[in-house]
Amino acid sequence: MVDPVFLSTFWDVVLGSFIVFFVLIPLILIWVVALADLFTRRDIRGQKVLWLLVIVFIPIFGAITYLLVRPGESSRGF
DSSP: OOOHHHHHHHHHHHHHHHHIIIIIHHHHHHHHHHHHHHHHOSSOGGGHHHHHHHHHHSHHHHHHHHHHHSOOGGGOOO
């Protein structure tokens, strides 16, 4: 017979792994991509500090908002 404590621990590990791989890592990647894009852009010079504060202090919502409202690739000024 299988010990019920083992099953409880096993499913806790499965749920924890699911949360880490499918929730936390994508959210962290969105945050990192938003910061990397912000620092590599040259067309939003005056607004960088404001966007940096929004992305850092409101991590997920700020990063998603930045990625949605930023100018497209065609308007990048290199």
